[in-house]
Amino acid sequence: MQDIVTYDAPNAQGRGGARHLSAVLPAVSAALGAPVSTRVHADAAGLQTALGIPSARSVLVVLVDGLGFWNVVERKGHAPFLRSLLSDSANSRPISSSFPTTTATALSVFGTGTCPGLTGMTGYSQINPATRELSQMIKFTGGLDPLAVQTQPTVFEQLANAGVRVTTAGLYQFKNSALTQAALRGPKYISGPNAEANALAAAKATHTPGLTYLYIRDADKMGHQYGWRDEHWVSAFETVDEQLRTVVSRAARGTLLIITADHGMISSNPDTRIDIAEHAELREGVDVVGGEPRAVALYAREGASTDEVNALAERWRDFLGSRALVYTKDEAIRAGLYGPGELMREDVRAYLGDILVLATGDVTIVDSRVQTDMATRLPSVHGSLTKAEVDIPLFMDVL
Ligand SMILES: [Zn+2]
Structure with a gap:
């Protein structure tokens, strides 16, 4: 497991600070000569310098869903274009994704240049405090309103307001999707x-x-469906590489190309899968199970006392041992899992699980009472803080 990645300064392993997904668009804004500051990153020009991003009149940012840095490194034989980028020393170190390493959270961190404590998008699924129903945060099911939850201005919006042309190219069905409205609103x-x-x-x-x-989706989709070591994934990866080559060959000369991702992926292991439904000591006192198999959010019975929540956390710790890190909500906030604790919006606390469980190794923690059988057996997953999940590329090139 990585140490917790910090937003404001690098951690002991040199991850975080400027080398973080939240810094990419603010740094790009400075590269375009229209620096945008955010609640987490006040100094966009400083980020640009720290990341070594050259200035440019036109910047193309490509986000490939699920394409972790180590996924690329391991499969670079299939991707001549990405391999050539990787061989440049400027591109040889990863940057870090958010916690959880999941699409909705990471895209909100990317889009706003802030942290989940500010965007309110705290996991794959989180509770709607009004109804205690689970909301899946890509589609905002369960009655949460994207604009009420994600209140931070996006970097795209701020650039557009400053008179910069901002364009998104993506699939038609995502044009007005809840996730686009929440995390990536603003562009044409x-x-x-x-x-x-x-x-x-x-x-x-x-x-x-x-x-x-x-935005390019297919590698993530194939990974969840077949596993990222499967030939279907490799084929999608080859196609992504081809698409990138096509874009680059047709883009304007002098365009600054930036390629990043929202998170990486690991292979799950059926032998280390834990089903909450099968263990009374895990079920007891838990009202709702949210998050996802690598980053579980446990919502205790309504009205549970602090002592009861602490006892529940202790029971999970005893059961899981080294298979997971177990945090209470306060511990998670203090540790900086959701960004600098002092920035946390008060209303975001209600979305967080009373207990957060971060799976280690290749462990998955599922709940067959409420999740589909397929969802509990995904061959590749992400969400937690291993290197393969957290480390993402920041590849750049001037075309
Ligand atoms: Zn994703």
Whole structure:
């Protein structure tokens, strides 16, 4: 497991601070000559310098869902373009994703340049405090309103307000999706009939100065469905590499290309899977199980006292041993899991589990009472803080 990655300064392992997903768009804003400061990152120009990002009139940021740094390194034989980027010393070190290492949380951190304690998007699923129903945070099911939860301005919005052209190229179905509204609102949204058409549209957009954002989904999807070591994933990875080459060949000369991701992936192991439904000592006192198999949020029975919650945490710790790190809500906030504790929005506390469970190794913690059988047996997963989940690429090149 990595140490907890800090937003304001690097941790003992040199991760975090500027080398963090939250710093990418603020640094890019400075590279475009329109520095945006956020509640977490006040000095966009300082981030640009720390990351070694050159200034440019046109910047193309590509986010490849689920493409962790170590996933790329291990499979680089299949991706000539990414391999050539990786061989550049400027690209040889990863940056860090958020906690949890999950799409909704990471994209809100990326889009706003802040932290989950401010965006309110604290995991794959979290409770709606009004109803105690679970809300899946990509689609905002369960009655949570994307604009009421995610109140931070996005970097895209702030750049657009400053008169910078900002364009997103993505799939049509994501144009007005809850996640787009919450985390990535602001740009002009262009979309073609398929991923390849989106890539071409993004390339075309770079010919006008400003920021172009392209989102590529398929590697993550194939990873969850077949596992990231499976040939389906490799084939998707090869296609992503091809799409990147196409974009680059059609983009305006002098465009600054940045490639990053929201999180990496690990292979799960059926032998280390723990099903809450099968263990009374895990079930007892837990009202709702949220989060996801690598980052579980436990909501205690309503009205549970602090002593009861602490006892529940202790019971989970005893049962899991080295298979997971178990934090109470206060411990998690104090440790900085959701960003600098002093920045945490008061209303965000209610979304967090009373207990947060971070799986180690290849352990998954599922609940067959409420999750589909398929969801409890995904061959590749993410959410926790191992290197393979946290470390993401920050590849850059001037075209
Ligand atoms: Zn993702």
